[in-house]
Structure formats: structure tokens, C-alpha cells
Amino acid sequence: MSGRQRLSGWRGVAALAALSIAMISSSPGSAADTAPAASVHLETLSAEQRAFIDNEANLRRFGLTRGKLDSILAGRDADAVKATITSMMETMEAAKYQPATDPQPEGQSLLDPVGDMPAVPLNPEAGDFNAGTIVRPAILDEVHRDPGPFSLKRYVDETDGIPTFAGAPVALRKEDLVAGKVEVAFVGVPLDLGSGWRDSQNAPTVMRAMYGTGGYDIFGGIDPAVELNLADYGNLSTDRMSAEQTVIHVRKMIGEMVDAKVIPFIVGGDHTVMFPTVASMADKFGAGNVSVLQLDAHYDAARDLAHFYSDDQAVSGLLKQGLVKGKDIVQVGVRGADLKSEDLEWMREQGLHYHTMAEIESSGWEKVLETALKEVKNGPPNVFVSFDVSVLDPAYATGAGRPAPGGLTMREAVPMVRRICAETRVVGFEMLDVAPFLDLSYATALNANYIMHACLTGIAMRKLGMTKLNYVSPLTAGDGK
Amino acid sequence: MRPIKILAAILVAPVLLPTLFAATPAKRAAAPGNVASAQAPATSKFVKGPPTKPGQIPKHIDSYTPGLMPLEPLTIPDDVMARIKVLPKEKIAFLKSGRSRSVMPPDAMFKKIRTISGVEQLTAYVDAIISVSDQVNFKAGRDPVSIPLNTKSARFNDWHMRRPRTLDPKRDPGPVSLSRYVRGGGGFSTFAGAPVAFTPEDLKAGKVDVAIMGAPLDMGSGWRDARHGPMAMRTLRHGTGGTDVSSMVNPDEVLNIVDYGNAAIDQNSTERSVQEVRRMVREIAQTGAIPIIIGGDHSLEYPNLAAMADVYGKGNVGVIHFDSHLDTGRGRVHLLDHGQPIYRAMKEAHIRPEDYIQVGLRAHYAQSYYEWERLVGMHYHTMAEVERRGWEAVMERVIKEASKNTKYLYISFDVDVLDPAFQPGTGTPVSGGLTMREAIPIIRRLCAESNVVGFDIVELAPQLDPTYRSTLNGNSLLFACLTGIAMRKKGLTQPNYFSPLSSEHGQDNYYGDKK
Numbered sequence: 001m002s003g004r005q006r007l008s009g010w011r012g013v014a015a016l017a018a019l020s021i022a023m024i025s026s027s028p029g030s031a032a033d034t035a036p037a038a039s040v041h042l043e044t045l046s047a048e049q050r051a052f053i054d055n056e057a058n059l060r061r062f063g064l065t066r067g068k069l070d071s072i073l074a075g076r077d078a079d080a081v082k083a084t085i086t087s088m089m090e091t092m093e094a095a096k097y098q099p100a101t102d103p104q105p106e107g108q109s110l111l112d113p114v115g116d117m118p119a120v121p122l123n124p125e126a127g128d129f130n131a132g133t134i135v136r137p138a139i140l141d142e143v144h145r146d147p148g149p150f151s152l153k154r155y156v157d158e159t160d161g162i163p164t165f166a167g168a169p170v171a172l173r174k175e176d177l178v179a180g181k182v183e184v185a186f187v188g189v190p191l192d193l194g195s196g197w198r199d200s201q202n203a204p205t206v207m208r209a210m211y212g213t214g215g216y217d218i219f220g221g222i223d224p225a226v227e228l229n230l231a232d233y234g235n236l237s238t239d240r241m242s243a244e245q246t247v248i249h250v251r252k253m254i255g256e257m258v259d260a261k262v263i264p265f266i267v268g269g270d271h272t273v274m275f276p277t278v279a280s281m282a283d284k285f286g287a288g289n290v291s292v293l294q295l296d297a298h299y300d301a302a303r304d305l306a307h308f309y310s311d312d313q314a315v316s317g318l319l320k321q322g323l324v325k326g327k328d329i330v331q332v333g334v335r336g337a338d339l340k341s342e343d344l345e346w347m348r349e350q351g352l353h354y355h356t357m358a359e360i361e362s363s364g365w366e367k368v369l370e371t372a373l374k375e376v377k378n379g380p381p382n383v384f385v386s387f388d389v390s391v392l393d394p395a396y397a398t399g400a401g402r403p404a405p406g407g408l409t410m411r412e413a414v415p416m417v418r419r420i421c422a423e424t425r426v427v428g429f430e431m432l433d434v435a436p437f438l439d440l441s442y443a444t445a446l447n448a449n450y451i452m453h454a455c456l457t458g459i460a461m462r463k464l465g466m467t468k469l470n471y472v473s474p475l476t477a478g479d480g481k
Numbered sequence: 482m483r484p485i486k487i488l489a490a491i492l493v494a495p496v497l498l499p500t501l502f503a504a505t506p507a508k509r510a511a512a513p514g515n516v517a518s519a520q521a522p523a524t525s526k527f528v529k530g531p532p533t534k535p536g537q538i539p540k541h542i543d544s545y546t547p548g549l550m551p552l553e554p555l556t557i558p559d560d561v562m563a564r565i566k567v568l569p570k571e572k573i574a575f576l577k578s579g580r581s582r583s584v585m586p587p588d589a590m591f592k593k594i595r596t597i598s599g600v601e602q603l604t605a606y607v608d609a610i611i612s613v614s615d616q617v618n619f620k621a622g623r624d625p626v627s628i629p630l631n632t633k634s635a636r637f638n639d640w641h642m643r644r645p646r647t648l649d650p651k652r653d654p655g656p657v658s659l660s661r662y663v664r665g666g667g668g669f670s671t672f673a674g675a676p677v678a679f680t681p682e683d684l685k686a687g688k689v690d691v692a693i694m695g696a697p698l699d700m701g702s703g704w705r706d707a708r709h710g711p712m713a714m715r716t717l718r719h720g721t722g723g724t725d726v727s728s729m730v731n732p733d734e735v736l737n738i739v740d741y742g743n744a745a746i747d748q749n750s751t752e753r754s755v756q757e758v759r760r761m762v763r764e765i766a767q768t769g770a771i772p773i774i775i776g777g778d779h780s781l782e783y784p785n786l787a788a789m790a791d792v793y794g795k796g797n798v799g800v801i802h803f804d805s806h807l808d809t810g811r812g813r814v815h816l817l818d819h820g821q822p823i824y825r826a827m828k829e830a831h832i833r834p835e836d837y838i839q840v841g842l843r844a845h846y847a848q849s850y851y852e853w854e855r856l857v858g859m860h861y862h863t864m865a866e867v868e869r870r871g872w873e874a875v876m877e878r879v880i881k882e883a884s885k886n887t888k889y890l891y892i893s894f895d896v897d898v899l900d901p902a903f904q905p906g907t908g909t910p911v912s913g914g915l916t917m918r919e920a921i922p923i924i925r926r927l928c929a930e931s932n933v934v935g936f937d938i939v940e941l942a943p944q945l946d947p948t949y950r951s952t953l954n955g956n957s958l959l960f961a962c963l964t965g966i967a968m969r970k971k972g973l974t975q976p977n978y979f980s981p982l983s984s985e986h987g988q989d990n991y992y993g994d995k996k
């Protein structure tokens with residue numbers, strides 16, 4: 001349903017129409033001199049033009065294969081064929097950056113540039129240019145308080161008051177995290193620039209107001225909110241007009257949380273957020289010293305785009321900047337119509353471990369689960385889990401910005417997340433691209449919270465020493481006997 | 482609240498009237514430091530700016546604009562002064578300069594200083610303010626002036642590369658019907674069921690009167706989904722066809738209408754997207770056709786108005802702007818977003834404030850925004866005015882104003898001017914808005930009775946409405962304007978025209994009036 005898919009669908013229709021018209025014109029009964037598809041007039045093409053159409057990658061830019069192109073060219077004379085190829089080559093040339101040849105006339109709008117805009121201009125004259133991202137120092141608080149997380153609950157037992165993740169106390173500054181010896185802190189990053197449906201800016205707020213992040217876990221037989229020192233760190237400031245601006249601030253702020261020895265639980269936000277979160281882990285633990293388990297319908301490995309940061313290039317960005325090694329990334333659940341063979345080929349070259357739904361279908365979930373866990377354990381000891389809600393089937397997560405049918409069930413995803421968080425040293429977890437208003441029910445938010453709860457449980461189990469493979473509490477799994 | 486107070490003041494004190502608009506020495510532009518703490522200047526001494534000539538930038542455009550207002554020094558109360566005397570000179574100078582306003586309101590700072598004891602604590606407190614102030618304000622070298630793009634990308638312009646027409650079978654120029662059957666129908670959704678055109682040549686060959694295009698820009702500040710506005714309005718087949726009951730005009734029979742497809746959008750940059758939108762709107766208008774732009778968020782008003790100025794000349798097009806929001810944001814880090822298209826269009830002199838008329842305002846903007854509008858010379862008719870004067874009176878006035886100053890009129894319709902009862906599918910809804918029975922007549926009448934050269938419907942976010950209602954209402958507004966344009970083409974431009982067939986069985990005049 002994304003614009004891109006629509007477009008390619010439309011192109012498909014157009015190409016099909018062209019094909020059928022070409023076939024009609026070469027059918028018996030039409031003009032006698034019509035050439036059959038086999039003899040396309042390529043004789044007047046230059047060597048460069050021939051090389052152009054012999055390169056499949058060029059044709060794919062237009063949604064064509066050589067066979068489709070030949071069908072389009074079949075009924076045309078040599079001049080028309082040459083003109084067609086020329087226009088395609090010109091289009092591809094124009095797709096490159098076209099710098100200004102003349103200077104920008106004085107007074108002409110920056111939004112009406114001569115030549116292509118090489119960078120998106122900002123407004124340095126803006127008042128309070130950085131106001132959105134400056135954290136208020138404690139000394140400027142109107143009411144003084146000692147550092148440390150503070151509860152928003154009036155009562156000892158309160159579930160429906162001012163919403164926080166897992167009912168956790170609030171921390172606003174790094175000092176609060178340090179003073180409270182916080183082990184896990186939730187933090188919202190409501191960036192809403194995804195390439196699919198947009199609504200992930202509402203995820204942190206809606207998920208705070210939904211049950212599921214707190215309470216007892218039936219598998220581990222513990223309540224992680226009791227076992228762990230939790231805090232809700234609120235939301236980070238995002239620039240709703242710019243992923244690039246947001247990335248800088250998020251990387252810094254998550255870095256501060258890691259410095260405070262906290263395991264951040266990041267709630268996006270679209271998948272663009274994965275870049276600064278993982279980058280901040282690499283900043284702390286060293287480039288190439290972080291393992292990433294990504295549960296996602298998308299591999300997010302697009303390359304060579306005009307923008308440096310977006311949801312569909314979070315992984316390629318981390319690889320290209322050398323922050324994570326290809327062999328240290330494990331992806332599970334990849335599927336959907338946006339994938340491209342050349343991207344998968346590139347990922348294979350990078351040594352990335354990907355486990356698509358095709359593999360899950362052919363090898364079975366249990367096997368893929370064990371393989372993926374083993375691969376993560378073989379990587380660097382600092383494990384980051386990036387969970388894009390689209391990895392779940394839309395039946396469980398209708399509210400996903402980039403949904404793709406044929407995904408994981410909750411009963412597959414929850415054990416995997418709990419196990420990775422119990423059996424490895426997870427240094428950060430993120431839940432991305434929940435778009436709650438796309439789901440008229442509570443289901444997506446509840447499921448996303450249960451996934452986070454599974455990881456919280458795992459971390460608490462690890463703290464309590466329950467790290468043996470696939471541990472399940474004897475009390476809960478075997479009527480306690 | 483405030484405009485009512487002003488009007489009340491005028492009513493009760495007629496002697497004041499002459500002085501109200503006379504030139505007095507009040508320095509209206511010299512508003513203090515930052516928006517948050519800007520003190521509203523006394524409203525009774527209002528001085529109107531000089532009228533803006535076409536092509537001129539309005540004199541007071543940058544008043545009340547964050548970052549562009551002169552810094553007003555801070556008057557420090559004596560008891561506070563006595564306490565800060567112990568600080569070094571440069572710190573006292575900082576406090577006196579008024580720069581602390583970008584950190585906190587002066588009164589809060591004074592209150593705190595009064596409670597601090599000891600030089601050390603006071604120094605730490607003031608240092609923190611100075612430090613935050615420094616971080617908040619733009620600093621060349623430290624802060625970015627632009628966001629770099631990947632100019633080395635072979636796909637830099639992929640997003641708006643137009644498909645070579647040579648890849649399709651050759652055809653004569655002109656609008657192409659997507660219907661299979663003689664009586665229409667064929668399964669393909671287009672705006673108003675219209676045939677499709679791709680190029681200006683198609684528009685010219687088809688003598689096209691109206692070209693409807695989508696511009697699915699999705700970077701609004703509220704809920705997002707405006708990207709799917711055009712798709713929803715095309716897909717919902719209802720609302721855009723047939724005969725209008727009041728005029729008995731069927732726009733499809735009178736006008737040559739086409740669906741011009743969508744403008745390409747870079748969903749990660751409004752600044753890049755608006756360039757392509759401007760090109761496309763201009764390309765339509767240059768053929769003499771009326772562009773109707775289906776958004777997309779309200780940033781689009783800027784490229785649309787710029788394109789109007791490109792074709793009809795700067796300052797030659799008036800605007801009627803339906804919206805619950807003022808959209809006069811300015812002085813922000815980004816040059817354009819859906820809250821500041823008007824400032825940008827006026828700052829580049831595409832339109833004059835005197836030719837800009839707003840209807841339906843009611844979102845919770847600070848008083849200073851209204852004062853800015855009044856100062857630069859814009860016209861506004863808020864929901865307060867509708868409550869006070871009644872819709873009929875306001876509508877009549879707007880229609881009269883629409884043709885007063887300019888030969889050409891552009892209408893920008895933000896669907897959130899409608900009440901959320903009619904339009905839940907929008908990113909920044911505001912309660913207490915227009916009904917469809919108020920919106921349809923004014924749109925039909927404006928499009929019939931004034932020379933409309935462009936029209937947009939923006940901010941429809943269909944996914945937020947689980948029903949078809951928001952989209953149907955979008956289509957009905959489109960139909961109302963198409964009806965008006967068709968009426969105009971048929972010469973039915975008299976005020977508030979009704980077909981005799983439209984009421985009272987077409988047979989009698991029971992009410993005995995001339996309506």
C-alpha cells in the first residue's frame with residue numbers, strides 16, 4: 001500500500017499495456033512491414049547505447065527487463081528506437097545531482113534554487129535555534145529536588161493514574177539515572193518520517209497508556225518490574241521535519257543513558273531511529289564490538305539514496321560507517337514486496353546473517369530460532385535488539401507503518417525475545433514503527449508492550465542467574481511439582 | 482477573545498476611532514525577546530502598516546518574529562539588582578541585556594534570585610542561565626546552517642524523474658479516458674472520474690478548463706497521513722459527479738476536467754518537494770487551465786501561491802484561506818512547514834497581506850499572532866466572528882472581499898476548518914468548526930462569483946477516519962468548486978444564484994420573496 005508499491009504497480013500496468021499493444025501491432029492482419037519482436041531495430045544504436053540496454057540494472061530503473069524493452073521497441077523504426085533509448089539515458093543522467101551552472105540571483109528564494117539543492121537550507125535567523133534539544137539543568141528547576149527517579153503514583157498500588165512504562169518512576173536527567181542506580185530505562189523517540197504509513201510519533205504516548213509492560217511473567221516465573229530498577233526517561237526531542245537533525249540528538253542522549261550504565265528500552269519512532277541507537281552503543285562499546293539482532297520484515301539496507309538517513313537505510317548506514325560489522329548483524333523475519341535481489345546480494349557480501357520468512361517456512365521456526373540465537377552468541381558480547389513491529393504478522397500488529405503479511409506470531413516472537421535477553425548480555429532494546437492509530441483496536445500497542453515485557457523478563461532472569469538455555473520456571477510450567 | 486475586546490472598545494468609544502489607525506509613535510515592531518515571554522502590546526494604540534504594493538515585501542513582516550525582533554533590555558527591580566551587584570560586570574550586563582528571556586521568563590528568574598543566598602549559589606545559578614542561553618541561540622560554526630544531502634548519489638533526483646513518454650505507445654496529445662465502455666466505467670479511479678493527462682500538451686490539446694492533481698506531502702505536525710488524501714479522494718467514487726441541486730449544473734458536462742496525476746514528493750524533505758509542486762502547478766496554470774491541488778499537508782500553499790505569482794504576476798492574486806489555524810508561523814529552524822506557508826509566500830512577495838482573507842480560525846494561537854496579522858494588514862474572520870455575526874453575514878462579506886482587490890483569486894481549503902464531526906480524518910483537528918452546509922455554499926459561490934485561478938484541498942488524512950465520511954466531504958467540496966467554475970463558464974455569476982428548478986417544486990413562490 002506504500003506509494004512506492006503503488007507506483008511500481010502502476011508501472012507494471014503501463015508496461016503490460018505497452019506489451020499488449022506491441023503484441024497487437026505485430027499480430028497477423030496489421031501492417032505487413034511490422035517487424036516481429038525478435039528483430040528490434042538496434043542497428044543504428046551507438047556502442048554506448050547498446051551497452052546501456054545490455055545492462056539489466058539500467059532497465060530495472062524503469063521497471064523493465066530486456067524482454068519488455070524489446071516488446072516496446074518491436075513495432076518502431078530505427079529512429080524511434082534510438083529516440084527511446086536516448087530519452088532513457090537522458091532520464092538517468094538527469095537523475096544525478098545537477099549543480100547550479102549560474103549563481104543564485106540575489107533575493108531569489110532558497111526554496112527556488114538554481115540547479116539542484118545540494119543541502120536543505122535551514123534558517124539560522126530562527127529565534128532560539130536549538131531550544132528544542134537543550135536539557136534544563138537542575139539548578140534552573142523551579143522546585144528543587146534531589147536527583148533520582150520519582151514515582152507519579154499517589155497510592156501504593158495504582159495502575160491507571162498518570163501513565164508511565166511499566167508504572168516505573170520518572171527520570172528526567174542523567175543524574176536521576178545515576179542516583180537511582182537504574183538498570184533499565186524506557187525512552188520514547190517519536191520520530192515520524194517512515195517510508196510507509198506515518199503515525200509512529202504516537203507510539204510512546206499510546207504505549208505508556210496501555211497495559212503489558214509491567215507485571216508477572218508466566219515463563220520466567222518472576223515480575224521484572226519488581227526485580228529490576230526501572231525508570232521511564234520520557235521522550236527525546238525529535239525534529240519532525242528532519243531525520244538528520246534528530247539522529248544527532250538521539251545518538252547523544254542514548255549515549256548518556258549508556259554512560260549511566262542503563263540498558264535503554266527505546267520506543268520509536270520509525271526505523272530511522274535504529275541508526276543513532278546502535279551508533280551510540282558502538283560509541284560506548286567500540287565500533288565493531290556490538291551484535292545486533294534485528295526482528296523486522298525489512299532489512300533496511302537501501303544504499304545510494306539522496307538522504308543520508310531514513311528508515312530504509314538504517315542498517316546499510318551502520319555498516320558503511322563501520323559502526324557494526326556485517327557478520328555481527330542477525331536479521332529474522334525478512335519479507336515483503338519492497339525487497340530487492342541486489343540488496344540481498346550486497347548483504348550477503350557483507351556477511352550479514354539474514355533469516356527470511358522463506359527460510360522459516362522451509363526450515364521451521366525452531367531451527368531458525370536456535371540458529372539465530374547461536375549466531376548472536378558468536379558475535380561480540382554486547383547485544384542490541386532492534387524489534388520492528390512489522391516483523392509480527394499484521395494480525396498481531398495492524399498498527400505498523402510498513403506492514404507485511406505472513407509474519408511471526410506472538411507465540412514465536414515472545415520466546416525469542418525473552419531468550420535473547422536472558423541468554424546474552426543485552427545492552428539495549430528498541431521497539432520501532434508502532435503506528436497505533438492505524439489499529440482501531442488496542443492490539444498492536446498491547447502486543448508491542450508484551451514484547452518489551454518479554455525482554456525485561458529476560459534481563460531480570462539473567463540478573464537472577466536463570467540463564468540456562470530456554471529456561472522456564474518449574475513453578476509455572478509444571479504445576480509446581 | 483481579544484479581537485472581540487478591541488471591537489467592543491471601538492463600539493463604546495467612538496471618539497477613539499480616529500486615533501486608532503492614525504500614525505502614533507508606538508514602536509509596534511519592537512516586541513521583546515522571545516515568543517514565550519513576548520508581552521502583548523497594548524491593543525488600543527494599534528497602528529496599521531502602510532499598504533503593500535504588488536511585488537513588495539510587507540513592511541512589518543518580521544515583527545513579532547522569533548529571532549528577528551530587536552532584543553529589549555531587561556529592567557531589573559532594585560531589590561534584585563541589590564542582590565546581583567556582587568557578580569562580575571559582564572554577568573550583570575548579560576542579565577540587563579534581556580538575553581535570559583530565551584531561558585526563562587524574567588519574573589521567574591527574579592523570584593528565584595530573591596531566594597538564593599550566598600555568592601557561590603547565585604553565581605552558579607546565573608552561570609547556568611548564561612550557559613543555556615548560549616546553547617539555545619544559533620552559533621555559526623557550531624550549529625548547522627543546512628542539512629547535507631548525498632550529492633554523489635546516482636539516484637539523487639530519482640524521486641521526481643519523469644517517465645520518458647517514449648516508453649509508451651505513441652498517441653496524440655489530449656486527455657485519455659480510462660473507461661472501457663461507451664457509458665464510462667472501467668475500474669480505474671481518477672479524481673471526479675475524469676480522463677487522465679500527463680503533459681501541458683495534453684491540457685492544451687484537450688482545451689482543459691480544470692486539472693486536478695495530487696500532492697501527497699506528509700510532514701504535518703499533528704497526526705500524519707495526508708499522503709493518502711489524493712489516493713482516498715480518487716478511490717471513493719462518490720461525491721464528485723452529477724448535477725448540483727442549487728444550480729442544476731453538471732460540471733462534468735460544462736467543463737473539460739482532467740486528473741493530472743500526482744506531483745512527485747520527497748517524503749523526507751518539504752523543501753525539495755515544494756520545488757516540484759511549484760513546477761507542476763505552474764505548468765498547469767500556464768496553459769490557462771485552473772489547477773486544483775489535493776494535498777498533502779498545508780506546506781503546499783507556499784508552492785501553489787508561488788506558482789500563481791509565476792503565472793499571474795507577484796501580488797496579483799488574492800487568497801481566501803479556510804482553516805482553523807492561522808498558519809502564520811515564522812522564525813522557525815526550518816524555512817517551511819505546514820504552519821508557516823503564509824509568511825514564506827509574503828516574505829517572497831508572491832501575495833499581499835491586504836489580499837489575504839482567512840475564514841474559520843479558532844485554534845489556540847497566542848494573541849500576538851492576531852496582532853501580527855492585523856499589523857501586516859491581513860484580513861481574518863474567526864469562528865468568534867461567525868458566532869457573533871452569524872454565518873450568512875460573514876459569508877456575504879468574504880464573497881464581497883474576494884473580488885475587491887485583485888483580478889485573480891486562489892482558494893486554499895484546509896479541511897480542518899470543518900468541525901471534526903464532518904472531518905475526523907485530518908492531522909490537527911479543532912472542535913467548533915464549520916458544517917458542510919456552511920462550507921459547500923461558500924465554496925460554490927466563490928468559485929462562481931469570483932475569478933478563481935487555483936484551488937487546493939489540504940490536510941485530508943483518511944486513515945484517521947475509519948469511515949468514508951472525511952473523504953466524501955473532501956470530494957463534495959471539490960464538487961462544489963467544480964460546480965462554481967462551471968456556473969461561471971455558463972455565465973451564472975450573479976450573487977447567490979439558484980436555478981428556478983432548485984426549490985419549491987420549480988412551480989411556485991410560496992415564500993413570496995426574491996431570494
